[in-house]
Amino acid sequence: MALVTASLVRAAAAPQTTGWEIVRRNFLVYRRDWLVFLTGFLEPVLYLFSIGVGVGRLVEGFDVNGHLVPYAAFVAPGMLAASAMNGAVLDATFGIFFKLRYDKVYEGVLATPMRTLDIARGELTWCLMRSAVYSLGFLLVMAAMGLVESWWAVLAWPATWLIGFAFGGAGMALTTFMKSWQDFEYIGLALVPMFLFSATFFPVTAFDGWLRWLVEATPLYRGVALVRELTTGAVTADSLVSVLYLLVMGAIGVLVASRRFDKLLLS
Amino acid sequence: MTSRPTSGVRSEPLPGGEEQAGSLIHARGLRKSYGDFEAVHGIDLDVQPGESFGFLGPNGAGKSSTMRMIAAVSPPSAGSLSILGLDPRTHGPQIRARLGVCPQEDTLDLELNIRDNLVVYASYFGIRKAEAGRRADELLDFVQLTDKAKAKVVDLSGGMKRRLTIARSLINDPDLLLLDEPTTGLDPQARHLLWDRLFRLKQQGKTLVVTTHYMDEAEQLCDRLVVMDGGDIVAQGSPLALIREHSTREVAELRFAVGEHAALAERVADLADRVEVLPDRLLLYTHDGEQTLARVHERGLQPVAVLVRRSTLEDVFLRLTGRTLVD
Numbered sequence: 269m270a271l272v273t274a275s276l277v278r279a280a281a282a283p284q285t286t287g288w289e290i291v292r293r294n295f296l297v298y299r300r301d302w303l304v305f306l307t308g309f310l311e312p313v314l315y316l317f318s319i320g321v322g323v324g325r326l327v328e329g330f331d332v333n334g335h336l337v338p339y340a341a342f343v344a345p346g347m348l349a350a351s352a353m354n355g356a357v358l359d360a361t362f363g364i365f366f367k368l369r370y371d372k373v374y375e376g377v378l379a380t381p382m383r384t385l386d387i388a389r390g391e392l393t394w395c396l397m398r399s400a401v402y403s404l405g406f407l408l409v410m411a412a413m414g415l416v417e418s419w420w421a422v423l424a425w426p427a428t429w430l431i432g433f434a435f436g437g438a439g440m441a442l443t444t445f446m447k448s449w450q451d452f453e454y455i456g457l458a459l460v461p462m463f464l465f466s467a468t469f470f471p472v473t474a475f476d477g478w479l480r481w482l483v484e485a486t487p488l489y490r491g492v493a494l495v496r497e498l499t500t501g502a503v504t505a506d507s508l509v510s511v512l513y514l515l516v517m518g519a520i521g522v523l524v525a526s527r528r529f530d531k532l533l534l535s
Numbered sequence: 536m537t538s539r540p541t542s543g544v545r546s547e548p549l550p551g552g553e554e555q556a557g558s559l560i561h562a563r564g565l566r567k568s569y570g571d572f573e574a575v576h577g578i579d580l581d582v583q584p585g586e587s588f589g590f591l592g593p594n595g596a597g598k599s600s601t602m603r604m605i606a607a608v609s610p611p612s613a614g615s616l617s618i619l620g621l622d623p624r625t626h627g628p629q630i631r632a633r634l635g636v637c638p639q640e641d642t643l644d645l646e647l648n649i650r651d652n653l654v655v656y657a658s659y660f661g662i663r664k665a666e667a668g669r670r671a672d673e674l675l676d677f678v679q680l681t682d683k684a685k686a687k688v689v690d691l692s693g694g695m696k697r698r699l700t701i702a703r704s705l706i707n708d709p710d711l712l713l714l715d716e717p718t719t720g721l722d723p724q725a726r727h728l729l730w731d732r733l734f735r736l737k738q739q740g741k742t743l744v745v746t747t748h749y750m751d752e753a754e755q756l757c758d759r760l761v762v763m764d765g766g767d768i769v770a771q772g773s774p775l776a777l778i779r780e781h782s783t784r785e786v787a788e789l790r791f792a793v794g795e796h797a798a799l800a801e802r803v804a805d806l807a808d809r810v811e812v813l814p815d816r817l818l819l820y821t822h823d824g825e826q827t828l829a830r831v832h833e834r835g836l837q838p839v840a841v842l843v844r845r846s847t848l849e850d851v852f853l854r855l856t857g858r859t860l861v862d
């Protein structure tokens with residue numbers, strides 16, 4: 269019996285895992301490969317230059333909640349939201365799929381005091397951090413180009429965290445249902461149209477009826493609308509709807525993902 | 536081809552339900568199902584501190600399923616299980632903190648180099664960075680991978696990966712080591728090295744649980760074994776006791792021309808307690824091998840090759856499961 273007692277004493281000293289271990293692991297992977305880390309950052313920046321600045325020479329601008337906003341300043345928050353989305357989605361989908369299905373990293377992780385909840389939390393935190401680095405970089409580019417129109421923009425950065433949270437959580441949840449690399453085609457199929465039509469390059473007023481309703485219901489549109497309202501200073505009560513939408517989406521994502529991790533990894 | 540045991544042999548039954556004081560692993564009626572399929576049919580186990588305990592059994596016997604339940608990563612479907620005095624359903628992290636696990640299939644982190652695999656794994660146990668680095672270097676030295684410290688996992692040979700997995704299982708200085716086919720893929724030198732290290736760990740008072748398809752490994756490493764087949768424990772005891780109980784003292788092996796073995800088995804059946812027909816030879820189980828051999832020759836049979844030897848665990852295994860140990 270002495271032994272059982274001893275084991276209980278030692279049990280109290282079991283390490284408290286948080287998920288931060290996963291963040292540190294990912295950091296180590298990318299520290300040796302930091303160029304890969306930046307791959308998703310470039311795309312929205314290039315769009316900002318080619319479409320925002322280039323096309324901006326031909327287009328005057330658009331009305332945002334009653335303010336006339338020059339075209340480049342209109343496109344910039346769209347691309348800001350897209351960069352936050354990219355930053356979160358890359359690791360939430362490809363990264364997690366690799367670890368889950370291909371090299372069985374998580375099975376190794378779970379043979380330690382770590383729990384599936386730690387994995388879900390840690391990976392989401394990491395996605396959020398990558399997303400936040402992208403959006404901060406993008407905001408600096410915007411500021412340098414004089415595309416920030418209001419002090420509200422200070423809040424644009426934390427607003428992009430919501431986008432990272434929503435897309436990170438949802439991406440992770442969807443990834444747990446994928447069986448092969450081919451399934452990632454569906455992610456592209458969802459992301460590309462969203463990137464092109466979520467009021468990123470032209471206002472949602474270009475659509476009528478159900479189409480407009482559909483666009484306004486997409487998560488990227490909510491993100492774009494939120495940060496555009498902040499960087500242009502056209503904040504309304506609508507912004508709160510977007511905040512709520514993104515929070516709920518992310519929370520559902522984490523919940524589903526960690527349930528699925530339980531099912532897949534603890535069979 | 537070979538005769539299977541007529542009934543489930545259950546030697547040395549443990550007192551049902553009664554908790555053996557101080558068991559590190561204690562299971563009663565432990566079951567594991569995957570959907571409709573039951574892989575483990577209600578087994579009883581008790582492993583004492585400091586013991587080395589082995590699982591033998593053919594492919595699909597349920598060894599890994601049992602090991603994963605003991606490792607507190609696979610919830611039991613029914614029955615009771617306690618590990619280190621704790622319930623894996625409620626105290627998984629506390630249990631796993633004190634286990635060292637070498638899974639049957641490597642789960643190394645392909646995105647990290649060799650040394651970082653150990654250092655990062657240590658962090659999952661809450662081991663601080665400096666200490667983790669020290670342990671990693673020591674373990675790399677032990678498994679002789681020091682000069683590969685900066686290499687990628689994909690650049691290692693199969694046996695080297697296995698050695699890294701074993702090193703990883705020791706990173707938290709575990710009390711209980713669970714090794715699922717630890718030496719599969721290792722060359723003889725690396726295997727003996729591992730045995731040597733496992734002996735030393737045992738001397739330090741660690742408890743080992745090993746599954747293996749290698750009979751010499753089971754004989755070398757295990758104080759006590761269970762033989763599993765089709766989800767049941769069909770025998771248990773020390774290697775010697777198992778041999779005594781389930782086999783004869785000696786075995787005469789007779790090799791004839793290919794294809795003749797089945798027919799010839801009948802002509803020698805009365806000369807031995809039991810005859811096993813393998814594709815390439817006949818095994819005659821008998822008390823005195825030389826004497827049996829002499830009788831075979833008296834009958835005018837001329838085997839191409841003969842061998843008289845003592846019974847081994849392999850014979851026990853063959854008897855109980857109808858299969859040879861290494862497929």
Ligand SMILES: Nc1ncnc2c1ncn2[C@@H]1O[C@H](COP(=O)(O)OP(=O)(O)OP(=O)(O)O)[C@@H](O)[C@H]1O
Nearest residue numbers: 535569574592593594595596597598599600601639
């Ligand atoms: N995750 C799973 N889902 C469904 N069936 C499984 C799963 N894992 C194992 N099984 C089945 O359970 C049975 C026992 O498998 P297990 O891996 O425990 O055998 P084993 O004794 O370790 O065999 P081996 O010597 O080949 O490693 C097999 O029939 C296997 O197909």
Ligand SMILES: [Mg+2]
Nearest residue numbers: 598599600639
């Ligand atoms: Mg197995």
